Amino acid sequence: MKYIPYDYQKYALDFILNQKAAGIFLDCGLGKTVITLTAIAELMHNRFEIARPLVIAPLRVAESIWDVEAKKWDHLKHLRIAKVLGSKEERIQALNTAADIYVINRENTKWxxxxxxxxxxxDMVVLDELSSFKSHKAQRFKxxxxxxxxxxxxxxxxxTPAPNGLxxxxxxxxxxxxxxxxGxxxxxxxxxxxxxxxRNHNVIFTYKPKEGAEEAIYNKLSDICISMKSGDYLNIPERIDNIATVELPPKAMEQYRKLERDLLLPLLNGDVVAGSAAxxxxxxxQITGGAVYDEDGGVQVLHDEKLKALEDLVEAANGKPVLIYYAYRHEQKRIQKHLDCRVLDKPKDIADWNKGEIPVMLAHPASAGHGLNLQAGGSTIIWFGLPWSLELYSQANARIHRQGQRNTVVVHHLVARGTIDEDVMQVLKNKEAGQDALLNAVKARIYREVS
Structure with missing residues (x-):
């Protein structure tokens, strides 16, 4: 396929070529991968500035995105990509293979x-996804x-460069x-x-920016970071967010309140103990979803209200493909027992979904949250369990709501009334507002500079 870049893609390409260090904060669907591959090809084969580039990516992205994207475009087909994945022996063999680009999953950075x-x-490292290096305590960062x-x-x-704040x-x-x-x-x-x-005495849990700090930080980053939002450059169908309220049964709500109050919920087959706020x-x-792990790791089922609401939403989709996100392993197993669905596990699942061969697919946002293209397979998302992480939430939604989507995207959230589910929804909204502030602050002034 012949690559005809949009003006914003040309701008991002030039930014990478002209900066030794570049933070490219692009919404999903704007073509980060093809832009970066084009820059690598230029730097390696035309300018001779680099000799051995490395891409560090989430596992599924490393497995099935970078090499597929290179094969897709005429000007990139010559690039040889070695995937440094699998066992230790397989990784070493890939590193000893002659290639233009080496791709490894982020979990093997330390190795x-x-x-x-x-x-x-x-001599060149591409971090895809940069925000997965946000913890200064993580081994991959060190x-x-x-x-x-x-x-x-x-x-x-x-x-999402600042999913939980600056x-x-x-x-x-x-x-x-x-x-x-x-610094x-x-x-x-x-x-x-x-x-x-x-904070709790000397233990500080969170920090808030000083007055004027946000603007100062944005100014510090403005020369090496650019931000672009898909709504500014792409004609993507509308996204509709829907909250499907679930009423917990009286007994389940009583159990919920007891655990919330006493940090202990005695059950017949095992107690549920909460030793910390986290x-x-x-x-x-877990209780809002209908089941909870006890202190011995067993699963205690308390109600099926979300499963019933989930079934109603799937039925209301009238045969249209549905992507369901779950939060805990026991939710996956309970949903599988309740619905005829398939779990996203292998690259073949992605291919089959995009062919329209999977009516209901189940996925965890951490495994489907970065780089995967699922927009061809459907336009309906249901969140059975909500994550606190804006990064997981935003990236997971962007698997469907991205360039190439032809239908209005509907995102359903199963929210138990009067519970922590409502708090999570509010937190995600608040974090999103903070994220937008950062992105807008470093947004590239494309309209002026490319005109």
Whole structure:
């Protein structure tokens, strides 16, 4: 297929070519992969500035996106892509294969750094998805930080750079510029731009930006980061969000309130114990779905109200394909028993879905949240269990609501009235507002610069 780039894609390409470090904050569907592959081909074969680029991506993206995208376009078909996946022996064999681009899943970042030690061979690194490096405590960040000085170029791709607030930006930006803009340490970044927010004595749980901090941070990033939103450049069908309210049975609501109040729910076959706020949150979310793990790891089923509501929504789709997102493994198993559905597990599932061969597909947002193209298979999403993470939520919805979608996208949320489900929906809305503030602040002024 002949590649005829849009003006915004030309702008993003030039930005990557002209920046040693580039943060490309593009909405899903704007073509991050083809833009980056085009930049790699130019830098490698025309400008001779790089010799061995590496792409670090979520597993499913590493398995089935980068090589497929390269084969799709005439100007990229010559690129040889080695997928550094599978067992240790298979990964080593791939690394020893002659190729233009090497692609590895992000979980093996530390292994790769340890494998090469002081002989890091990759002069360009593409981080797809950059926001998966948002934790400064994660092994993948610490490992990549060691070899950052050996990388001539770094490109970070994401649609959600600050899924939980501006505090997430430090480690991501550090991998781009080695600390030049936001500082060399997370402690210094916090002290300059944030104040303690929620805390328990000396333990600080969250931070809030100081007055003027947001604008200062945006200004710091404006020269190496660009942001583009799909609504500004693509004619994508409308997305309709629907909240399907579920009423929990009186007994289940009584159990919900008891756990919320006492942090303990005695049950016949095993007790449910919540020893911390985080555990309590997860347990309450599980109860709204109808089942909860007890202290021994067993599953205690409490009600079927969400399953009934789910069945109604699937039936109301009138045969149109439906993608269902679940939060916990026991939700997957209960849904499978209740509905005739298929679980997204292999690349073949993706292909069959896009062919229209799967009427109901079940997926976890963490496994389907980045890079997968599912828009050809359907336009209806149902959230059985809601995630706290804006990143998971936004990226999962974007598998369907993206370029190439021809129908109005309907996103249903099963929300139990008077429960934590309502709080999660509000939190996701609040985080989305904060995310938009960041994206708008660094948005590329395309209209003026390409005209």
């Amino acid at each position: 790769l750094v340890d494998y090469y030690k002081n002989n890091w061979p990759f 490992a990549l930080r060691k070899v950052r000085p050996f990388c001539k170029r770094v490109v970070g791709l994401t649609g 505090i997430d930006l430090w480690s991501q930006v550090y991998l781009l510029d080695s600390g030049k803009r936001l 060399k340490t997370i402690t210094g970044y916090r002290e300059r731009y944030f104040l303690p927010d929620k 555990v309590l949150t997860n347990k309450l979310l």
